[in-house]
Amino acid sequence: MSMTTSTRSVLDIRDLQVHFPVNRGVLFIKNKGAVKAVDGVNLSIAPGETVGLVGESGSGKTTVGRAIIGLVKPTGGVIEFEGNNVLEMNSAALRQFRRQVGVVFQDPYGSLNPRMTAERIISEPLVAHHLFNSKQERRARVQELLEIVGLNAGMASRYPHEFSGGQRQRIGIARAIASDPTLIILDEPVSALDVSIQAQIINLLDELQDRLQIAYLFIAHDLSVVRHASDRVAVMYLGKLMEVAPRDAVYDNPLHPYTKALLSAVPVPDPEIEKKRERTILTGDIPSPTNPPSGCVFRTRCPIADEACAESIPELREVTPGQHVACLKV
Amino acid sequence: MTTQTNTENDAAASADSASTILEVKNLSTQFRTRAGLVKAVDDVSFSVKEREVLAIVGESGCGKSVTALSVMGLIPTPPGEIVGGEIMFGGKDLLQASDDEMQEIRGGQMGMIFQEPMTSLNPVMTIGKQVAEPLRIHLGLSKAAARVRAGELLSLVGLPDPLEKLDDYPHQMSGGQRQRVMIAMAMSCEPKLLIADEATTALDVTVQAQVLELLIRVAEEFGTALIIITHNLGIVARYAHRVNVMYAGKIRESGTAADVYKNPGHPYTAGLLSSVPSLMQSTSGKLQSIEGEIPDLTDLPSGCAFGPRCPYVQDRCRLEDPPLENVGDDHISACWESAQFRGTT
Numbered sequence: 212m213s214m215t216t217s218t219r220s221v222l223d224i225r226d227l228q229v230h231f232p233v234n235r236g237v238l239f240i241k242n243k244g245a246v247k248a249v250d251g252v253n254l255s256i257a258p259g260e261t262v263g264l265v266g267e268s269g270s271g272k273t274t275v276g277r278a279i280i281g282l283v284k285p286t287g288g289v290i291e292f293e294g295n296n297v298l299e300m301n302s303a304a305l306r307q308f309r310r311q312v313g314v315v316f317q318d319p320y321g322s323l324n325p326r327m328t329a330e331r332i333i334s335e336p337l338v339a340h341h342l343f344n345s346k347q348e349r350r351a352r353v354q355e356l357l358e359i360v361g362l363n364a365g366m367a368s369r370y371p372h373e374f375s376g377g378q379r380q381r382i383g384i385a386r387a388i389a390s391d392p393t394l395i396i397l398d399e400p401v402s403a404l405d406v407s408i409q410a411q412i413i414n415l416l417d418e419l420q421d422r423l424q425i426a427y428l429f430i431a432h433d434l435s436v437v438r439h440a441s442d443r444v445a446v447m448y449l450g451k452l453m454e455v456a457p458r459d460a461v462y463d464n465p466l467h468p469y470t471k472a473l474l475s476a477v478p479v480p481d482p483e484i485e486k487k488r489e490r491t492i493l494t495g496d497i498p499s500p501t502n503p504p505s506g507c508v509f510r511t512r513c514p515i516a517d518e519a520c521a522e523s524i525p526e527l528r529e530v531t532p533g534q535h536v537a538c539l540k541v
Numbered sequence: 542m543t544t545q546t547n548t549e550n551d552a553a554a555s556a557d558s559a560s561t562i563l564e565v566k567n568l569s570t571q572f573r574t575r576a577g578l579v580k581a582v583d584d585v586s587f588s589v590k591e592r593e594v595l596a597i598v599g600e601s602g603c604g605k606s607v608t609a610l611s612v613m614g615l616i617p618t619p620p621g622e623i624v625g626g627e628i629m630f631g632g633k634d635l636l637q638a639s640d641d642e643m644q645e646i647r648g649g650q651m652g653m654i655f656q657e658p659m660t661s662l663n664p665v666m667t668i669g670k671q672v673a674e675p676l677r678i679h680l681g682l683s684k685a686a687a688r689v690r691a692g693e694l695l696s697l698v699g700l701p702d703p704l705e706k707l708d709d710y711p712h713q714m715s716g717g718q719r720q721r722v723m724i725a726m727a728m729s730c731e732p733k734l735l736i737a738d739e740a741t742t743a744l745d746v747t748v749q750a751q752v753l754e755l756l757i758r759v760a761e762e763f764g765t766a767l768i769i770i771t772h773n774l775g776i777v778a779r780y781a782h783r784v785n786v787m788y789a790g791k792i793r794e795s796g797t798a799a800d801v802y803k804n805p806g807h808p809y810t811a812g813l814l815s816s817v818p819s820l821m822q823s824t825s826g827k828l829q830s831i832e833g834e835i836p837d838l839t840d841l842p843s844g845c846a847f848g849p850r851c852p853y854v855q856d857r858c859r860l861e862d863p864p865l866e867n868v869g870d871d872h873i874s875a876c877w878e879s880a881q882f883r884g885t886t
Contacts, residue, residue, distance in 0.1 A: 267746065267747060375834050378834075405601055405835065406816050407813060407816050407830060407831035408834070408835075409816065410828040410829070413818070417827070434820055435819060435820040438823060439818030439819070439824050459823055462823070473747060476747045477746055477820055478750075478775030478778060478780075479775050479778060479819075479820050479821060480775045480777070480802065480814060481778055482803075483799070483802075484778075484821065490750070492747075492751055494751070497745070
């Protein structure tokens with residue numbers, strides 16, 4: 212792929228691979244191959260930019276996010292943060308990196324410790340990175356953070372179960388921004404929330420980005436939400452990128468057959484539009500990542516695949532300016 | 542792969558003349574919880590016509606699932622209890638029916654599909670036996686005949702190698718395949734009414750589209766009316782003829798899907814619709830969200846339950862709960878300010 216590795220990127224991922232070994236047996240452990248959760252992904256994020264990463268379950272989108280923050284160890288490739296390879300950092304540099312990269316998880320119930328107060332949860336990154344020396348300063352910062360995310364400073368002493376789902380996600384966001392990060396990995400940040408609450412959280416993330424100039428990697432399966440939130444969108448399928456482009460190109464002029472099918476599968480909340488829309492219904496299920504198809508991984512469900520697609524793996528290449536597509540037929 | 546244009550909504554017109562098969566009148570279902578009495582469904586009335594697709598839409602706790610469970614006679618008692626109303630189905634009030642009669646109706650004339658196909662299927666029973674079970678119980682087929690019919694049903698719902706699948710167990714299938722099996726079971730006795738409660742919520746979007754298309758196709762083929770319970774406004778727009786919008790245990794708006802989406806009669810419906818970002822155009826800036834939180838059902842605000850979150854709220858809304866009133870042809874809404882609110886949208 213010819214995506215330029217500009218030094219202006221906050222994050223630059225090159226040929227990222229995360230393969231999980233599959234072992235069978237207890238005493239005589241045999242290696243039975245690997246699940247290629249992420250297989251050769253290239254992606255860069257500019258300062259203050261939001262890159263949406265979409266895909267269905269098993270596409271590897273979450274694993275990309277987890278690899279960036281070090282929750283899984285990549286088996287190959289480069290993750291460059293502000294010009295330095297995260298995978299080769301010493302512990303001091305890693306510490307600095309972790310201060311600058313925040314994360315918000317999907318489940319606002321599971322990702323907050325139920326035995327900690329909101330104040331302790333939010334001040335954890337402050338303590339870990341020795342950001343404030345006195346307890347008073349730290350407390351003031353927590354209260355400021357609570358207000359930034361739209362909660363009351365007085366709620367600091369409450370426990371997670373005393374908050375609603377939307378409020379819990381606000382606490383998760385406060386924790387993520389506590390150490391002034393330049394990049395936040397948002398892993399399905401609104402998919403567990405009700406529609407009316409979703410919009411509030413999306414607005415909050417938007418507002419924080421404007422105010423604090425944070426770049427987002429927005430991982431989600433909801434294509435409407437991703438369109439609204441993102442500057443550029445990357446579409447993943449079975450561990451590989453199918454298409455990467457500015458959001459209008461992806462949504463108004465999708466080039467990869469998978470992107471097209473994915474978009475047409477999403478019902479739009481407007482009966483008049485729905486009446487006129489053409490629907491492409493894919494057949495079959497997503498293949499198992501332990502045994503992905505040869506050649507193009509999408510070919511088994513692709514409406515335009517032929518023999519050539521089984522033989523060579525399509526490279527992601529720039530088809531129109533800024534629009535990268537991995538398909539032999541485009 | 543199949544490409545098709547939408548034809549389902551055209552069937553809405555023909556559904557008008559059809560007869561009513563389900564009529565729910567003033568249904569109220571309550572739960573006794575430690576936190577207090579929860580009026581999960583409060584004075585809900587609606588009807589379903591033959592071959593109609595009705596959607597019940599709303600957010601968590603709005604009462605959409607409890608409405609469905611009440612109709613199916615599946616409210617766990619205690620803590621739940623249907624405290625009032627009538628559910629007329631096939632000339633009978635289901636609330637007066639005995640347990641045996643309800644057994645007869647469930648899986649016979651009325652079917653239901655749930656969100657999680659893994660937990661709704663028996664993990665230690667083959668697919669063939671499970672699909673054959675309703676055939677043997679309700680239609681009295683012999684073991685061999687039921688197995689043959691089960692194979693036909695599995696092929697009808699588009700499972701690859703249906704005859705081999707008869708001897709498979711649920712864990713050998715994907716989520717989408719399991720939901721197809723659920724549809725085969727629910728449709729096995731050619732029910733008059735099928736309730737799908739968030740049936741595709743757990744599925745990926747391309748699989749969700751497959752399963753919904755299948756559901757609609759099979760329902761049309763068997764002449765079955767559908768109640769689709771969902772929080773997804775897109776699914777409602779794509780498949781439903783009519784829609785009931787629920788909030789805090791009550792229907793706040795009801796009408797044809799086309800009308801409700803084009804000209805919502807309730808500020809909550811309008812708020813929901815504008816909370817969803819568009820897939821068709823890029824938007825920037827703030828989404829029109831609904832302020833505040835979904836109310837606690839044990840401690841509902843007085844007057845209109847949506848009042849505290851409503852941008853059009855007036856003093857009257859805080860005192861009296863508005864009744865459902867006509868706001869158009871076959872379109873009702875419960876809002877004191879609907880005239881003013883609709884004038885401004």
